[in-house]
Amino acid sequence: MSSFEFPGEYYEIMRRDFRPLAAETEFLASFVAPGGRVLDLGCGTGTNLRELGARGFSCVGVDQSASFIDYARKAGGPGVAYVHGKAEEFVADAPFDLVYSLFMTLNYLPRQELRPLLERTRKHLSPGGRLVLEFGHLLNFVENYQPHTVAHHRAEGVLITRLARQSVNPHAANWRNEETLLVRGPDGQVAMYDNFFDQSVLTGPEVRELLTETGFTVTAEYGGFRKEPAPGHGRGPLVIVAAPTEEFTA
Ligand SMILES: C[S@@+](CC[C@H](N)C(=O)[O-])C[C@H]1O[C@@H](n2cnc3c(N)ncnc32)[C@H](O)[C@@H]1O
Structure with a gap:
């Protein structure tokens, strides 16, 4: 369970102390062609989507926090639509070229919801689309x-x-x-x-296995949004990029 029901402007202030927004934007934009469709699962106050919308991507954000979605809608920005609801219940009406979930949002989902979420996300991706997950892992x-x-x-x-x-x-x-x-x-x-x-508390092997079982192939792993290699000692962030497995039929 999570609340995140406090004014979005305060979340924005705290987020700046934790996150490299410019690097996140470059990173996400590198996986989608100009004008592509982007979905942010657990978009918070829409911080990433406003940047991507300004670059001409067509964006949708889903978040369970009514106050964060309210803030995001008021903050506006071109080409961004928001849905108030749970990521695991979101159903898209058109495919996306990039689906991502940043800042440990995957960890907030009830563990049993991860598999159905990934299964549905795979169906939401266009051929050649990418999934980017940054999650908190055991270390x-x-x-x-x-x-x-x-x-x-x-x-x-x-x-x-x-x-x-x-x-x-x-x-x-x-x-x-x-x-x-x-x-x-x-x-x-x-x-x-x-x-x-x-x-x-997720582990890297657990998430990789779930991705494989739900029809994804991991295409890259990074230790940060500047595409740093994932460090061998396992500390710090882990960002996984995955693509739908072509021959997967389940
Ligand atoms: C640490 S914030 C990260 C927000 C955003 N991704 C960012 O980078 O600023 C975690 C977010 O996950 C959202 N969240 C938690 N559980 C969720 C769920 N089941 N479905 C959708 N959003 C969820 C919270 O409301 C909160 O906005």
């Missing part, structure tokens, strides 16, 4: 585990203090994050928001 969770985190994010006169509590259920390979966001606005007013989410 990310192990290395980043802290029972309590306090972090500050600042921009545009806003100060966000994030108080996070994390717990791990090793038997379910589940990571729970509960956080309180204290936001001080430019006018000095303070507001408080709760956010929580559960994440499935």
Whole structure:
């Protein structure tokens, strides 16, 4: 389960501290021909889609957070449409040339939903289309585990203090994050928001196997959005690019 029901402008501020947006945009754009159709599964506030829409791609974003989708719709941008709903329930009416899921969104899905999601995604891809998955894998969770985190994010006169509590259920390979966001606005007013989410702790082999079983062939793996090689020690991000397997018929 996850909430992400707080104002999208605060998510945008925090995202900037974590993510290389320009590199993400170049990376995603490199897998789709000009004017192609793009689907973002778990698009959040639409950050990536606004950049891709501005480059002339035709974009659709799906997210379960009503406040993030509301923010994304208001933020606008050319050629981007948003659907409020669960990624695992999304059904497309036309094929996409690129489907992607970034910033660990795959981990938020209930584990049993991954296979049907990938099966449906394969049907959503045009011939020659690409799937890009960036997910949190076992070592990310192990290395980043802290029972309590306090972090500050600042921009545009806003100060966000994030108080996070994390717990791990090793038997379910589940990571729970509960956080309180204290936001001080430019006018000095303070507001408080709760956010929580559960994440499935995935492994690289598990995701590769699921991809193979659902009719994908892994075409590349990277350690980041500048197409760095995935490091042998397994630390850091893992970005998998896959294409529909041509002879797959299931
Ligand atoms: C860390 S944010 C990443 C958002 C976006 N991909 C980005 O890079 O900014 C995770 C997002 O996953 C969304 N999410 C979680 N479970 C989901 C589901 N089952 N279907 C669609 N979106 C989901 C949350 O609402 C949230 O916006």
